[in-house]
Every structure is written in C-alpha cells, then in structure tokens.
Amino acid sequence: MESATATVPRVLHLGLVVGGALLDVAGAKLGRVDDLIVRLGEDEYPPVTGLLATLAGRQVFVPADAIQEIEQGCVRLRAHRLDLQRFDRRPQEVLLRKDVLDRQLINVDGARLVRANEIELARLDGWYRVVGVDVGLRGLLRRVLPRALAGSIETTLFLDWASVEPFTGHVPTVRLRVPHPKLARLHPAQLADLVEQASHDEGEEILGAVGDDPELEADVFEELEPRHQQEFVGDRSDGEVAEVLSHMEPDDAADLVHELPEERREEVVRLLPLVQRRRVRALLGYDPATAGGLMSPEFVCVFTQASQQEVVDRVRASRVSAEALAWIYVMDASKRLVGAIALVDLLRSDPSLPLGDFVEVAQTVRVDADVEEVARLMTDFDLTVVPVVDDEQRLLGVVTVDDVLELVLPRGWRRQFGLFGE
Amino acid sequence: MIRRLGRRRLVAVLAVLGPGLIAANAGNDAGGIATYASVGAKYGYDLLWMMVVITVSLIVVQEMAARMGAVTGKGLAELIREEYGVRWSLFATGSVLVANLGICISEFVGIGAALNLAGIPFQVSVPIAAAGVWLLVVRGSYKVAERVFVLMTIPFFAYPVAAILAHPNWGSVGKAIVEPRFQLNSGYIFLFIATAGTTITPFMQLYVQSAVVERGIGTDELRAEQLEVTSGSIFANVVASFIIIATGATLFVHGEKTVNNAADAARALKPFAGRFAEVLFGVGLLGASLLAAAILPVTAAYVIAETFGFEKGIRLRPREAPVFVAVITILIGIGTLVAIIPGVPVISLLVAVQVVNGILLPVTLFFVWRLAANRELMGDYANGRLFNLLAGLTVIATSALSILLLAVTFLG
Numbered sequence: 049m050e051s052a053t054a055t056v057p058r059v060l061h062l063g064l065v066v067g068g069a070l071l072d073v074a075g076a077k078l079g080r081v082d083d084l085i086v087r088l089g090e091d092e093y094p095p096v097t098g099l100l101a102t103l104a105g106r107q108v109f110v111p112a113d114a115i116q117e118i119e120q121g122c123v124r125l126r127a128h129r130l131d132l133q134r135f136d137r138r139p140q141e142v143l144l145r146k147d148v149l150d151r152q153l154i155n156v157d158g159a160r161l162v163r164a165n166e167i168e169l170a171r172l173d174g175w176y177r178v179v180g181v182d183v184g185l186r187g188l189l190r191r192v193l194p195r196a197l198a199g200s201i202e203t204t205l206f207l208d209w210a211s212v213e214p215f216t217g218h219v220p221t222v223r224l225r226v227p228h229p230k231l232a233r234l235h236p237a238q239l240a241d242l243v244e245q246a247s248h249d250e251g252e253e254i255l256g257a258v259g260d261d262p263e264l265e266a267d268v269f270e271e272l273e274p275r276h277q278q279e280f281v282g283d284r285s286d287g288e289v290a291e292v293l294s295h296m297e298p299d300d301a302a303d304l305v306h307e308l309p310e311e312r313r314e315e316v317v318r319l320l321p322l323v324q325r326r327r328v329r330a331l332l333g334y335d336p337a338t339a340g341g342l343m344s345p346e347f348v349c350v351f352t353q354a355s356q357q358e359v360v361d362r363v364r365a366s367r368v369s370a371e372a373l374a375w376i377y378v379m380d381a382s383k384r385l386v387g388a389i390a391l392v393d394l395l396r397s398d399p400s401l402p403l404g405d406f407v408e409v410a411q412t413v414r415v416d417a418d419v420e421e422v423a424r425l426m427t428d429f430d431l432t433v434v435p436v437v438d439d440e441q442r443l444l445g446v447v448t449v450d451d452v453l454e455l456v457l458p459r460g461w462r463r464q465f466g467l468f469g470e
Numbered sequence: 471m472i473r474r475l476g477r478r479r480l481v482a483v484l485a486v487l488g489p490g491l492i493a494a495n496a497g498n499d500a501g502g503i504a505t506y507a508s509v510g511a512k513y514g515y516d517l518l519w520m521m522v523v524i525t526v527s528l529i530v531v532q533e534m535a536a537r538m539g540a541v542t543g544k545g546l547a548e549l550i551r552e553e554y555g556v557r558w559s560l561f562a563t564g565s566v567l568v569a570n571l572g573i574c575i576s577e578f579v580g581i582g583a584a585l586n587l588a589g590i591p592f593q594v595s596v597p598i599a600a601a602g603v604w605l606l607v608v609r610g611s612y613k614v615a616e617r618v619f620v621l622m623t624i625p626f627f628a629y630p631v632a633a634i635l636a637h638p639n640w641g642s643v644g645k646a647i648v649e650p651r652f653q654l655n656s657g658y659i660f661l662f663i664a665t666a667g668t669t670i671t672p673f674m675q676l677y678v679q680s681a682v683v684e685r686g687i688g689t690d691e692l693r694a695e696q697l698e699v700t701s702g703s704i705f706a707n708v709v710a711s712f713i714i715i716a717t718g719a720t721l722f723v724h725g726e727k728t729v730n731n732a733a734d735a736a737r738a739l740k741p742f743a744g745r746f747a748e749v750l751f752g753v754g755l756l757g758a759s760l761l762a763a764a765i766l767p768v769t770a771a772y773v774i775a776e777t778f779g780f781e782k783g784i785r786l787r788p789r790e791a792p793v794f795v796a797v798i799t800i801l802i803g804i805g806t807l808v809a810i811i812p813g814v815p816v817i818s819l820l821v822a823v824q825v826v827n828g829i830l831l832p833v834t835l836f837f838v839w840r841l842a843a844n845r846e847l848m849g850d851y852a853n854g855r856l857f858n859l860l861a862g863l864t865v866i867a868t869s870a871l872s873i874l875l876l877a878v879t880f881l882g
Contacts, residue, residue, distance in 0.1 A: 150551050150559075152779065163779030165556075183779070191556050245781070247543030248688060275686055282690060402798070 049405055059179065059203050062167035063191040064120035064439065065247075066145050070101045071124045073116065078130065079103035082145070086178055087469075088216065088309050089140040093177035095210050096169070099123065100135055100143070109135035118169070118176050119412065120199065137220070144178070147219045152250065153181060155212040156230040159238035161245055164214075164287065166191060168206050180206040215246075219251040228257035236264060248279065255280060261292030266295030274307050286312060290319035297369070298324065299344040302331035330443075335355070339422050340415035343436045343445030344369075349377040352386060352407075356399050371448040375433050378407050384409055384441040412437045415444060423456050472593050482694035483701065488616045489539075489681035490532055491767060491805040493674040494706035495623045497715055498713075499762035500580025500732050501573065502668045503755055506710050507735035509661050510717030512727050513653070515638075515646035518711060522647060524669045525707040527864045529700050531835060534842035534861060535675040536699045539682030540692045541851045546679045547776035550837050553847070558833070563777045565607060565830040568796075570673055570770040572823030574801050577766065578809035580759030583733035587752040591753070593810050600806040603764045612684055612785040618762065625757025628710045628750035633712040635750070638719035647711075656878070663875040664824075669707065669717030670868055671827060672834040673769045680772035684783050689851065716743070716751075732815075767801035821879060828876040832869035839865045 050055050054263075062084065070079045079101045086094040092243055096118070098111045100415065108328060110123075110130065119123040142148060145166050155162045166187030168180045182204070190201040213230045214374055215286045231239065239258060242249040257262045269277060269292050281289050281304070289308070293301045293316065305328060306315055317325055317332075327345050334340025346368045350359050366373070375388045387407035415436055432449040498506075511516050535546060542549060547566075551559035581599045582592025601695045606615050652658075678699065687695050717735060720742035721727065736751035768784065771794045775782030781791040788795040808814050839861050843853040853861055 150556060161779070163551075185778075188556060188560075188778075192560055218847075247683075249543065279686060279688060282688070 057170040058170060060118060060169040060176075061182075061187070061190060061203070062144055062149060062169060063187075064198060065118060065123070065169070067195075068119070068121040068123060069104070071109070072130075074128065075124070078125070079108075083106065084118075085109075085135075085141050086144055087138075087140050088142060088214070091177070092119055093172055093179055096176040096178075097138075097141060098135075098225050098361060103130070104130070106132075107135070109133045111288070112175070115176075115304045121195070126287070142216060142219050144213070147216070148214050151218075152191055152215060152246065154213040154215070154228075154231070154242060154254070154378035155183070155207060155211060156213055156233055159242065161242060162207070162212075164309055166206075168203070178209050180208050181212050182206040184304060199343075215253055217249050217252050226390045228254075232261075232264075233256050236267035237271045237460060238379070239264075243268065243280075244273060244276050248405050249282055251276070251280065252283070261289065262295045266292050269304070270300040272294055274303070278307050281308065286315045287319055289316050293328070294321050294324050297344055299342060299445075300347065302328045303336055305332060306336050334415060337419060338415065339413045339417040339434070339436045339447055340444070342419065342422065342447045342455075343415075343449065344372060344451075345445045347372050347377060347435075347443070347446045349379055349385075350403075351442055352378055352404065354382055356373055356394060356397070356401070356403060359389070359403065369448070371450060372433055372446050375410075375435075375446075377410065377435055377443055377446075378403070379443060383443075385412065385435060385437055385443045388435065412441075413447070419452065419455050422454050426452060479694070479697065482691070483697045484699045486685070486687055486691055486694045487620060488698070489685065489687075489702075490536060490592055490695070491623060491705065492616070492619045492676040492681065492761070493532065494528065494703040495626065495709070495758075496677070496698075496710055497669055497674055497757050498626065498706055499573070499669055499741055500576050500583070500759050501823075503580075503713060503732035503735065503758060504729060505661070505664050506713035507721075507729045507732065508718045509665055510714040510719075511721035511729045511735075511738075512661060513658060514718040514722040515643055515715065516651045516653070516658075517662060518643065518646040518714060519648065520662060521664065521669075521707050521711045521714070524666055524774030525704060527666075527868055528670050528703045528707065528862050530673075530857075530864045531670060531675060531838060531868075532678055532699045532703055533696055534838050535679040536682050536687075537692065537851060538838070538842055538848065539679035540687050540689055540695055541848050544690075545683055545772055545776040546676050546831050546834070546838065546841075547773040549841050549847070551777055553844070554837065555620065558837075559777050562830065562833060562837075563773050565833075566672065566676065567770050568772045568810055569823055569826040569830060570766040571804060572819055572826065573671075573673070573799055574763060574766045574805040575808045575814075576820055576823070577759045577763035578788040578805040579814075580732060581763065582809055583731065584736075584756035584759060587733060587736055587748065596806055596809050599760060599763070600802050603760065604799065604802050607764055607768055607784060607798055608788065609862060610784070612783065615764075615784050616685075619761060622757050622761040622764075623705070625753045628754040628757075629709050629712040629716060632739065632747045632750040632754070632777045633716040633719070634745065635747045636716045636719040636739070638715050643715055659877050660875075663871045663878065666868060666871045667824065667828065667831070667875055669710065670756045670831070670835075672830045673766060675838050676773055677765055677769040677832055680769070680776070680782075684785070692851070692873075693703075703755040713754075715745070719743075720747075724776040744775060763802070763805065767798040767805075770801055771797035772797070798856050825876060825879055828872045828879075829861075831872045832865075835865040835869055 061156050066081050066083055069077045069080050070081050072078055074115050081099055081101050083100040084096050085098040087097045088094050096112055098109055101108055101110055114125055115124045149164050149167055151164060153164055162183040164181045168182060168184035169176055170179045184204055186201055190198045213228045232464045239254060243254050257269060305317060308316060317328055348366055348368055374393055375392055377385060379385045379412060380386050388410040389406045391444045408444050411425055413425060415438060425434055426449060434447045435443055436447060438444055485765050550562055578596050582596045585595035586592055606618055721738055724742055726738055732755045736748045739751055740748040772782055775794045780793040782794045783791060843858050845852045
C-alpha cells in the first residue's frame with residue numbers, strides 16, 4: 049500500500065485548491081487563489097497554465113512558471129515577489145472553476161451528459177494536469193462541507209479526463225477553437241441522443257464538432273427527432289441545410305424537407321445535387337406517414353432472365369445500404385414485380401442454377417399503406433424489408449425495418465441509463 | 471391588416487399556451503383561495519387595487535424566467551448551479567423540496583375538502599386523485615400532460631360566475647381597483663403581505679422556466695411565449711380578484727369575517743349567494759388543487775434533476791429518468807398519506823411552508839433578476855436598462871414584503 053501511494057500521484061480536488069492561500073517561497077501569505085487556468089486541446093490531460101488570485105482586492109494572473117507547488121489549501125510560488133499581470137485569455141484556455149466546474153460535460157464512453165461535481169488534478173509528467181471529473185455525490189458533499197471536514201472525504205473513483213469532453217461554447221474566446229476529437233468515438237445515434245438532451249447551444253457545439261465530417265453530421269441529423277431537426281435547421285442557411293440533406297438517405301432527407309417551413313422547402317431542394325434532388329422530389333409527393341413517405345428509392349431490382357453472376361455484380365456495384373440489400377427484387381419485361389430473392393440464398397447456392405429457382409413470392413404494400421400495415425406485414429412474414437408498389441405492381445421503393453421501428457417503438461424504450469454516468 | 475396581425479399573434483400564443491398559464495394558475499391553489507377569500511371577507515374590496523400591482527410584478531418576474539428558458543435552454547436551478555455555485559444551488563434545491571412538499575400536502579387536503587362538499591369521504595377521493603395525477607405526470611407524454619393542465623384551468627371560470635351570483639356593487643368594485651386604500655393595522659398588513667406571497671411563489675419561476683425548456687420553446691417563439699406568460703398571469707390574477715369580489719360581496723357585507731380555509735369559504739357562501747355558488751367554489755377548489763398537486767411535485771423533480779444533472783422530463787418514463795419520477799412519486803405519496811391521516815395540523819403546516827417560501831423567494835427572485843440581466847449568458851436578450859430597473863424594484867419590493875411576512879409570522 050505504501051509503495052503504491054508513492055508511485056500513484058496524489059489527487060488534488062479543485063474545490064479545495066481554489067479558495068486556498070497564495071504563498072510566496074518563504075510561506076508568507078500573499079493572497080487567495082480564485083481559479084486555475086488550463087489549456088484544452090493537444091494534451092490528453094490538460095496542463096495548468098496559470099492561476100487567478102486576489103491580492104489586496106485586485107485580481108491578478110499568475111503564470112504557470114511562477115508556481116512552485118499546488119496543494120489543497122495553498123499554492124506556493126517560486127519567488128518572493130510576483131509581477132502583477134492582468135489575465136488575457138489565450139486560445140484554448142478555460143478557467144476550471146468558472147467554465148468547467150458545475151457545468152455539463154459529455155461522458156464519451158457512457159454516451160451521456162454528466163455534471164462536474166468536482167474536478168480532479170494530479171502531477172503527471174512533471175506538471176499539474178486535470179486528470180478527471182467526479183460526477184458522484186461525494187465530490188459534491190466535499191464542496192459543501194467546511195474545509196476542515198471536507199478533507200476527510202475520501203477520493204472515490206472518478207471519470208478519467210480521457211473519456212470526457214467539456215462544452216466550451218459559453219467561454220467567450222475559445223469558441224470554435226477547441227476541437228472535440230473524442231466525439232468521433234460515438235455512434236451517430238448516441239450523438240443525436242446527446243444533442244437532444246443538451247441545451248440548444250450545447251447541441252450546436254456537438255453538431256459543430258462533427259461538422260467537419262459531412263457524412264457523420266448527416267447521420268446524426270437522420271437520428272434526431274423531427275422537433276430537434278427543426279430546431280437546428282432553423283439556424284442554418286438554405287445552402288447549409290442542402291449540404292446536410294445531400295448526405296442523408298433520400299427517405300430521411302425527404303422527411304426533413306417536409307418539416308421545413310413551406311417558404312424554405314423549394315429553395316433548399318433546388319440547392320441539392322441533381323441525383324438527390326430527383327429522389328427527394330419523388331418522395332415528397334407522398335404522405336410521410338404512409339409507405340410512400342417511409343420508403344427509400346434505393347434498392348436492387350433485376351429482370352427475370354438475369355444470371356446469378358449479373359445479380360452479384362449489380363450488388364457489388366450498387367451503393368444501396370446493407371439493410372435494403374437483404375432482398376433482391378425481380379421484375380418482368382413490363383417492370384412488374386414478380387418476386388424476391390434473399391441475397392443470402394443466392395450467395396450460398398450453386399452459381400450455375402438459374403435465377404428462377406430462388407425467386408419467392410414478394411409480400412408488398414401499396415404506396416398509400418399506413419405505418420401499421422407495413423409493421424404488421426413485417427411482423428407476420430418476418431421481413432426486414434418490404435417492397436412498395438404502385439397500382440401496376442411496379443416497384444417504387446423499399447421500406448426498411450429501421451424506419452418502421454422508429455415509429456412503432458413504445459415511448460420510453462429509447463434510452464436507458466444508470467443513476468450516474470460513471 | 472391589424473386584425474389579421476392580431477389573429478396571427480393569437481394563433482402564435484395558442485401554439486405555445488401552457489407554461490406561463492399553468493405556472494401562474496397553479497398559484498390559485500387551496501392556500502391561495504383561502505387567502506383571497508379571507509381578504510374579501512375581512513376587508514371587502516379594499517385590497518383589490520393591490521392585485522393590479524401584484525399582477526404587474528408577477529408578469530415581470532415570470533417573463534424573465536420564461537425568457538431565460540427560451541434563450542439558454544436550461545432550467546433556473548441549472549443556471550443557479552452554473553453561475554452561483556453549488557452551495558446556493560443546494561440551498562435553493564433543499565428549500566424548494568421542503569416548501570413544495572408542504573404545499574403538495576395542502577393541495578391533497580384541498581382535493582379532499584372539495585370533494586367532501588359533495589359528500590365523498592376524503593379517504594376515498596384523495597388516493598384516487600393522487601393516482602390520477604401520478605399517472606398523468608409519469609405515464610403521459612408532455613403534450614398530453616400539458617393539455618390536461620391547461621384544461622384544469624377551466625374550473626377557474628367558476629369564480630367569476632360565483633362572483634356575479636354574489637351580486638356585488640360593481641361601482642364600488644371598479645372604484646376599489648383604481649383607488650388604493652391602505653389601513654395601518656396588523657391584520658390588514660398581514661393579509662396584504664400574505665396575498666403578495668401566495669401570488670408570487672418561487673415554484674412559479676422554476677416551473678415556467680423548466681417547462682419552456684422541456685417544450686423546446688426557442689428564441690424564435692419568444693414573443694409568443696412572452697405574451698403567453700403575460701396573459702396567463704393576468705388570467706390567474708383576474709380569477710383571484712373574483713374570489714375577493716365574491717367573498718367581499720357576501721361574507722364581508724354580512725359580517726362573516728373569518729375564513730379558515732377554501733372549503734370553509736365555499737360553505738360560507740351558501741346562505742348569501744345560494745347553493746350554486748357553493749358548488750362553483752367547490753369546483754374551483756378541486757380544479758385548482760388538482761393542478762397544483764401535479765405541478766408542485768413536477769417542479770421539485772425538475773429542480774432536483776437540474777441541480778444534480780439527472781435525466782429529466784415529463785415525457786420520460788421511470789426507467790429513463792428514475793430520479794425525476796422518484797421525486798414526483800415521493801411527493802405525491804407523502805402528500806396523499808398526510809392528507810388522509812386525520813388530525814394533521816394543516817394550518818401550522820401551511821404556516822411553516824410560508825416561512826420556507828418566504829426565505830426562498832428573495833433568493834430565487836434575486837437570481838432570476840441577476841441572471842436575466844447577465845449579458846454573457848443572455849446576449850442580446852438580457853434585460854434592457856429600463857426593464858432591469860423595473861425588475862430590480864419588483865424583486866426588492868417583493869422580497870421586502872416576504873421578509874416582513876416572516877417577521878410578522880414569528881413575532882405574532
């Protein structure tokens with residue numbers, strides 16, 4: 049135990065560091081420590097770059113190189129004197145107490161928002177750094193109790209800073225300068241959940257952080273509830289909205305266009321790239337609550353006389369999503385749907401057999417079928433994809449199970465978390 | 471053109487109808503009705519002028535809270551924690567929990583008393599009402615719950631009708647509204663302060679801001695929301711004024727000057743304004759108590775969840791927001807239990823609640839005022855200079871009254 053404490057750096061609690069005395073090298077009290085400054089960005093554990101202290105009623109900045117030692121209850125300087133400097137925030141610098149403590153952070157590994165009840169520091173690689181955040185009640189209790197009692201509350205497990213991403217949008221000068229690389233570890237659906245739970249500005253910050261990757265941003269948008277899609281589309285120009293839409297699945301893009309205020313729709317659609325514009329236009333004609341509104345125009349459909357090889361080549365060349373590719377559709381010379389082939393059956397079979405041997409009867413819905421009907425058909429026939437046809441049995445698109453599940457999943461099943469984000 | 475604009479504005483207000491109306495009207499609860507009824511019974515219309523002043527103050531305060539919700543997307547408790555630190559935040563949270571629990575108990579007592587007028591024993595009515603309220607808040611979606619809350623304000627129309635049935639002298643009513651009359655005796659001052667205290671209560675600011683956030687009202691709908699808060703506050707205080715008028719025209723005139731509680735007021739009206747007036751007062755009391763019995767636990771849950779960073783929202787189910795639902799459940803549970811146990815001293819309980827609220831109100835109002843004026847937080851939506859002055863005056867005056875009430879309560 050003794051040796052372990054010698055190698056593991058002692059954890060300092062921010063709540064006990066701030067409010068402590070600022071001492072000169074001889075131990076004489078100069079003033080009071082108000083806040084610690086750290087630089088976010090490059091380092092895994094952000095280093096302390098200085099502190100703010102009150103000396104004789106004036107707030108002054110103390111740079112890191114003037115600091116000898118940071119302790120709970122006091123900070124010791126290297127010299128007897130201190131050059132009085134004003135604090136000018138440099139890029140990526142945040143004040144730990146003012147900007148981070150008590151505020152929301154993203155627990156990236158837990159994919160949820162947490163509140164910083166205490167910030168933990170330690171001496172790592174020769175200098176003081178932020179090592180983690182306490183989101184439990186102990187950290188909170190320690191800060192409420194008087195100093196004398198607070199020290200007796202043990203350090204508990206806390207969230208490693210490596211799995212935490214702070215919001216910095218409220219900090220005046222670091223706006224847009226601090227990247228949030230850890231967010232890339234999250235699934236678009238998790239990012240969307242975070243955006244929905246966060247306040248509007250925090251949500252913007254998350255979207256802004258993933259904005260460098262248009263595909264990812266579009267995926268997050270697809271996962272947002274319509275109410276929140278509208279919220280964030282409202283702040284964006286028509287061009288920006290079109291940019292997001294161009295990377296979305298056509299059916300989701302069309303749904304979002306439906307949600308736009310009427311006066312914006314035409315302009316946004318006009319700004320879409322040609323192919324996406326055509327698809328979205330075609331889908332816009334349908335009521336969003338019907339099979340027509342749910343379907344995606346992306347699928348693979350072949351003529352009855354095609355060979356197995358041709359089908360496999362078509363699948364290889366297509367950019368259709370995996371869900372929609374579970375079934376390959378077969379049509380006759382007049383483009384009427386005659387059946388469907390499970391892609392897996394095809395891959396497992398003898399390549400010389402004619403295609404006709406695998407064709408099964410396709411269960412279809414008409415464009416005006418409602419969600420319940422589509423869901424019922426999927427349940428009854430164990431389908432993950434349902435083809436949508438017009439009056440002449442021509443295939444218009446496919447509805448995949450993900451679009452239906454979203455609508456039929458009971459409220460309250462979507463998210464589930466433990467008490468704290470540890 | 472103007473008419474069309476007016477209609478568009480009305481549609482916009484109806485679209486956001488909810489937070490402000492509910493927050494202000496939940497204040498016309500069992501305790502509020504008892505206070506207003508006493509005011510009318512004891513001093514007739516003499517305090518009516520004050521309702522105008524209180525209404526303006528209420529609008530100023532509620533507007534700031536709603537605006538903060540729309541601009542920051544955060545609840546008041548959350549902002550207090552972020553801007554003023556954990557100690558103030560825990561103090562506010564603790565007081566809200568105690569105060570709201572106390573008021574919650576009085577609401578269930580009110581529900582029992584209202585239905586008792588119809589001969590239903592409270593051991594039956596209170597648990598059923600509690601179960602209904604719980605299901606609505608916990609199992610219902612936000613939209614459904616809010617709609618029901620809005621519908622619960624309809625019984626308030628019973629009071630204007632009851633007031634008309636009481637045949638007041640409308641001339642003296644009008645005169646009393648525009649002509650301030652002040653009496654320098656302790657009874658008058660006490661009721662004066664109590665009225666201010668029951669009309670502007672901390673939970674109103676907390677609820678309106680959290681509800682604006684949960685509804686997702688942003689700055690694009692801010693104008694409509696401001697109108698909604700204003701009209702909701704006016705409606706609530708017009709209702710309150712009619713309670714004063716109803717008892718002022720009957721009990722005061724006939725020298726029945728003591729009203730102990732809201733059900734008492736209903737019973738006392740009967741000989742002077744008829745059986746129908748009693749029924750109307752009972753209906754109003756039931757609607758008011760039900761509404762507040764739902765809003766107070768919800769407000770406490772919002773505050774706890776915002777302070778500690780738990781999942782929150784009426785739209786969420788127990789497993790999504792366990793703490794939020796637990797707080798609601800515990801408050802409703804304790805409220806119900808205490809209300810059906812006979813012999814609980816409700817009056818002393820209400821006095822205790824008044825004390826806690828009296829301590830909390832200056833704190834909440836001060837934070838609302840300072841936060842809404844904070845440019846760093848609110849940007850261009852921060853209080854303007856003139857408005858900020860008005861808000862400061864309101865906060866100081868209301869807080870002073872609140873502290874005075876504390877003094878009066880303690881010193882007897």
